[in-house]
Amino acid sequence: MTQPFRLDAGQIEVVEDRMAEVFRTKTPAQRLAIGFALRRSAERLLRAHLTCAHPDWDSQRVAREVAGRLSHGAA
Numbered sequence: 001m002t003q004p005f006r007l008d009a010g011q012i013e014v015v016e017d018r019m020a021e022v023f024r025t026k027t028p029a030q031r032l033a034i035g036f037a038l039r040r041s042a043e044r045l046l047r048a049h050l051t052c053a054h055p056d057w058d059s060q061r062v063a064r065e066v067a068g069r070l071s072h073g074a075a
Helices: 017-024 028-053 059-070
Strands: none
Touching: 028 059
């Protein structure tokens, strides 16, 4: 049985042991593809949320907000 996760103050993510083992079997290219797919998924979800939450925003405004949030506000 897996022990509960313990988050330290500076720790922002925890990978379960079973998932870490799966990732170890992937090639670097496969791991990169997984990361890109996760980012695309986050972008789609955020775009859908913003479109629903701000129906008055046009697509360019939504795109700027998505880009800003996903880049932590970096220009």
